Amino acid sequence: MAARPVPAWSAGMALGLVTVIGYRLAGHERSARWLLAAVEAVQLYLHAWFTWTTPADGTHSAGAHAMMPGHTASVTVAHGASAAHDGMSVPAMFAAHAVAGALVAFWLSVGERALWRALRSLAFAVSSHLCRVLALIGPVPTPAHPGAAPVPYDEDDLSATTALRHTVVRRGPPRGRRISLHPV
Numbered sequence: 001m002a003a004r005p006v007p008a009w010s011a012g013m014a015l016g017l018v019t020v021i022g023y024r025l026a027g028h029e030r031s032a033r034w035l036l037a038a039v040e041a042v043q044l045y046l047h048a049w050f051t052w053t054t055p056a057d058g059t060h061s062a063g064a065h066a067m068m069p070g071h072t073a074s075v076t077v078a079h080g081a082s083a084a085h086d087g088m089s090v091p092a093m094f095a096a097h098a099v100a101g102a103l104v105a106f107w108l109s110v111g112e113r114a115l116w117r118a119l120r121s122l123a124f125a126v127s128s129h130l131c132r133v134l135a136l137i138g139p140v141p142t143p144a145h146p147g148a149a150p151v152p153y154d155e156d157d158l159s160a161t162t163a164l165r166h167t168v169v170r171r172g173p174p175r176g177r178r179i180s181l182h183p184v
Contacts, residue, residue: 010053014046029116036105043101 021042030038088096 004054006050006054010050014049018042018046030109030112032105032109035109035112036102039105039108040098040101043097047097 025038
């Protein structure tokens with residue numbers, strides 16, 4: 001991580017984009033493997049984004065009006081000591097981020113599984129209570145004869161059926177006009 005704080009506009013844009021993507025992906029139960037890939041991809045994106053938008057010389061970059069004052073402290077909390085993070089080798093930093101991403105993905109997977117289980121049991125409870133209330137209200141009227149009603153047969157109205165008696169319908173293109181995809 002950089003020794004300088006991340007610009008507030010950069011953090012706001014990253015938060016907005018991650019929120020929109022998360023909102024668009026919500027509504028479906030995801031597997032733990034999918035969550036792991038998503039967390040690692042977002043972590044890589046955020047790392048690259050913050051590295052790219054943080055000014056190298058401590059001056060404000062174009063559009064950076066305010067710096068996030070607590071960013072250095074949050075880096076210390078998230079990664080241990082900030083001095084140790086700066087002195088890490090690239091493979092060690094990659095491994096630390098991979099382990100942190102795996103722990104977050106596991107945490108999200110367990111939470112998502114619990115949420116979907118709770119929503120399913122809530123839906124079951126509501127539907128069972130709704131069935132009981134509907135049963136108390138009264139029986140649902142059913143038709144006297146279930147199924148389709150038979151159509152009365154009229155021998156005088158055979159004009160449409162007699163005209164179509166010998167009609168044959170075959171699917172596919174006409175036999176005389178075959179189109180070859182490969183020139184001979």
